[in-house]
Amino acid sequence: MVGIHDRAAARPRPRGAHRPPGQRDGRPWPVKALTLLLVVQGLGLVLVGLFSVDLTAGLWDILTESSFYATLPPLGVLALAAATGFLRLRPGAWVVAMLVQGLSLLVTLLFYFRYRPQDLLIYGMMVYALIMVLYLNYAEVPAIFRAQPGEEQTG
Amino acid sequence: MSERVQKEALLRRFEPIIRYTRGEEFFPMDVEPYLERCSLWQQFPGGEPRCLVPEGELTPETLAEPRLAGFGAIHFLKFITPLNLAELAAYRLQNLQEGLKRRDGREQFRAGRGRLARVGYSSRFVDALFQLSLLARGRVPGDTAAAAALEYRRIMADEAHYRYYGRVVRQNGWIVLQYWFFYPFNNWRSGFFGANDHEGDWEMVTVYLSESEADGSVRPEWVAYASHDFEGDDLRRRWDDPELETVGEHPVIYAGAGSHANYYRPGEYLAELELPFLAPLVQAGDRLELFLRRTLHRYRAADGEGPDEEADASFNLFRIPFVDYARGDGVAIGPGQERQWGRPGLLSPAPDWARYYRGLWGLYARDPFSGENAPAGPRYNRDGTVRRSWYDPLGWAGLDKVPPPDEALRHVLARRAEVDVRRQELEEAIEEKSEALVELGIEARAMRGRPHLQRPFAERQQQIDALAEELDGLRAELTENESLLRALDLYAGRLRAGLRGPLRAHITRPHRPASDVSLRFARFAEVWAAVSISVGLITFVLLFLFAPEYLLYGLALLVAVFFFVEAGFRRQLPALITGLTVTLSVIASLVLLYEFFWEIVVAAVVTAGAYLMWGNLRELWA
Numbered sequence: 001m002v003g004i005h006d007r008a009a010a011r012p013r014p015r016g017a018h019r020p021p022g023q024r025d026g027r028p029w030p031v032k033a034l035t036l037l038l039v040v041q042g043l044g045l046v047l048v049g050l051f052s053v054d055l056t057a058g059l060w061d062i063l064t065e066s067s068f069y070a071t072l073p074p075l076g077v078l079a080l081a082a083a084t085g086f087l088r089l090r091p092g093a094w095v096v097a098m099l100v101q102g103l104s105l106l107v108t109l110l111f112y113f114r115y116r117p118q119d120l121l122i123y124g125m126m127v128y129a130l131i132m133v134l135y136l137n138y139a140e141v142p143a144i145f146r147a148q149p150g151e152e153q154t155g
Numbered sequence: 156m157s158e159r160v161q162k163e164a165l166l167r168r169f170e171p172i173i174r175y176t177r178g179e180e181f182f183p184m185d186v187e188p189y190l191e192r193c194s195l196w197q198q199f200p201g202g203e204p205r206c207l208v209p210e211g212e213l214t215p216e217t218l219a220e221p222r223l224a225g226f227g228a229i230h231f232l233k234f235i236t237p238l239n240l241a242e243l244a245a246y247r248l249q250n251l252q253e254g255l256k257r258r259d260g261r262e263q264f265r266a267g268r269g270r271l272a273r274v275g276y277s278s279r280f281v282d283a284l285f286q287l288s289l290l291a292r293g294r295v296p297g298d299t300a301a302a303a304a305l306e307y308r309r310i311m312a313d314e315a316h317y318r319y320y321g322r323v324v325r326q327n328g329w330i331v332l333q334y335w336f337f338y339p340f341n342n343w344r345s346g347f348f349g350a351n352d353h354e355g356d357w358e359m360v361t362v363y364l365s366e367s368e369a370d371g372s373v374r375p376e377w378v379a380y381a382s383h384d385f386e387g388d389d390l391r392r393r394w395d396d397p398e399l400e401t402v403g404e405h406p407v408i409y410a411g412a413g414s415h416a417n418y419y420r421p422g423e424y425l426a427e428l429e430l431p432f433l434a435p436l437v438q439a440g441d442r443l444e445l446f447l448r449r450t451l452h453r454y455r456a457a458d459g460e461g462p463d464e465e466a467d468a469s470f471n472l473f474r475i476p477f478v479d480y481a482r483g484d485g486v487a488i489g490p491g492q493e494r495q496w497g498r499p500g501l502l503s504p505a506p507d508w509a510r511y512y513r514g515l516w517g518l519y520a521r522d523p524f525s526g527e528n529a530p531a532g533p534r535y536n537r538d539g540t541v542r543r544s545w546y547d548p549l550g551w552a553g554l555d556k557v558p559p560p561d562e563a564l565r566h567v568l569a570r571r572a573e574v575d576v577r578r579q580e581l582e583e584a585i586e587e588k589s590e591a592l593v594e595l596g597i598e599a600r601a602m603r604g605r606p607h608l609q610r611p612f613a614e615r616q617q618q619i620d621a622l623a624e625e626l627d628g629l630r631a632e633l634t635e636n637e638s639l640l641r642a643l644d645l646y647a648g649r650l651r652a653g654l655r656g657p658l659r660a661h662i663t664r665p666h667r668p669a670s671d672v673s674l675r676f677a678r679f680a681e682v683w684a685a686v687s688i689s690v691g692l693i694t695f696v697l698l699f700l701f702a703p704e705y706l707l708y709g710l711a712l713l714v715a716v717f718f719f720v721e722a723g724f725r726r727q728l729p730a731l732i733t734g735l736t737v738t739l740s741v742i743a744s745l746v747l748l749y750e751f752f753w754e755i756v757v758a759a760v761v762t763a764g765a766y767l768m769w770g771n772l773r774e775l776w777a
Contacts, residue, residue, distance in 0.1 A: 095728070095729045095732055095733075098729075098732050098733055098736050099732050099736070101736050101740075102732060102735050102736035102739055105736065105739035105740060105742075105743050106739055108743070109739060109742060109743060109746065112746060123747060123750065123751070126743045126746065126747060127747065129740070129743065130740055130743055130744060130747075133736060133737065133740045137737075
């Protein structure tokens, strides 16, 4: 758990800045945990998407008939990008991680309300995204990624 | 020196300087030449207007003549006969020529950042409704402003003049100077993208003077400028407030372009218009805002201090924002300026035209929102009742609770004496009742354990409870009085030292110019603000006509795109993404609760049980 004094050290570094030689990995524990969770989420989404879509079908068929699964690989890639950002303590990584959760929830909710599926994957994705949203909004995590004045801003 | 001359001298000593925005076409004038060009009309509800006095025959005297009319009748003046196409074209050509002659653009108005770029979609949508409502509402015809400008130029060509009307009254030890300005036309809408146009416009500022008991000299203490959306304490500023600009003993007014509303500082002010049919939504919005700010402690960042912060945060989505341009970069009228005031007209005692004519000073446009109807005279509201600013100029600016500085100490000491007398009364009462309570207590204790005294014991007990409660109240009042005495002593000390307390503690809503919003790609953002609602409405119609089966999804996508584009311009994408994700999380939680209610209950009970067991075992092993 990162303490108050650790926070300054754990602030995102501007692009191109390097850790002084000899300094140990200064990433707080929630950042490490979230990086891992994002990697798992990203890989999971990519794999589920790829295995569930008939890749031999045409692009139009994929987009119309397996629209839900077709959205998963891009989401997974975005999650992996967010994980990379977390790993490098980029200021925009937190927003990208939230965007992944938002899109993930949007896709599952749209699918749920349209088809009322009994597929546990849908609920599993919802639960996973909910846990991620809670963890991402755990007080210390946004504080770590809050951009300092003059630093790069997202959006 | 006669009283009239004294009043005029006093008015002239503190007469204001008015600074206008470039492009202002109408300035304060004498009512007489205006009336010469007006006709007087009477309108009954549901009937056609009837001309009572034709143009050319109206004078201040004929205006004041008593006229009987049934309930609901409205008297109004008609200043302008709308131009025909040729006259309008000639006016536009003349303006164009004058504009070309003045290549420095000194008299040209440029709006700058559009008002719609400063506000969100709700306000833009309500604004679109408002613009459409102008088609159905009665309003001043489009070419009236041009005709009024031509007529005003003719009046000024006959005799160029700038005139105000002044009133000097005494109230509660104050000397009140009211300066009334009559403008022949308000062209805020047609000239400066504002809310309304109307014939005739009365504006007012007040200077409050204190009089020295020693030598009778007068000193300005407060000023109050009549302005949109403000009332009571928020209207006035202390003479030493840095927000008030003065030149010698003359306060400076920055007049809104076309609207002629008065402001203390130059700038562009967002004036909010509330449509009557949206009033419930406005109130609901205000309550929600208040709840979020006070209950949830959600404050917006502001650069002010104290109450200013809260006040600035209160912007209601269902009010329509209009920009009132009070830049002060145009003509200036007043002492030491390029244009001077003529001899003021006196309104004390009120001349007959001000006292007896209760009608409107311009066209009655039958606008139910009243924005396009002309106002009544300086003394009256549109409904014929007397204005508060006229019969209670102190209360109008919230000054009725403030004594003049020279009298303040006397008031404080008198109040202190009253509070001290009450303190002595309270001390005596407390001593007396404390004794009585002790005696009752002794009696009750003596009766305890004597069965035959059960009834009187119960009575004593009731008396003890009542007396103890009364004593508690008296002691609380005494404590409060002692605190009040201390506060009065300190306040008297500050007054003796010549200190007057905080300058702006009375202001709950400051008149603050709208800050320039920070927009990315500002030019594109402004174009987007101007067209977004129209694009949305057209897309809705196209979807409805050509793809009704995708109407819902299409609209959702449209709204999402609009919000993301807007948030991008305003650098609010992270906040938007967070807000949407949290909302989706709440919906997903409800879905999960609905689908797995019992599973979740069981899991919660098992978790709670395990947690309790863990806690108890830790305590056992500790």
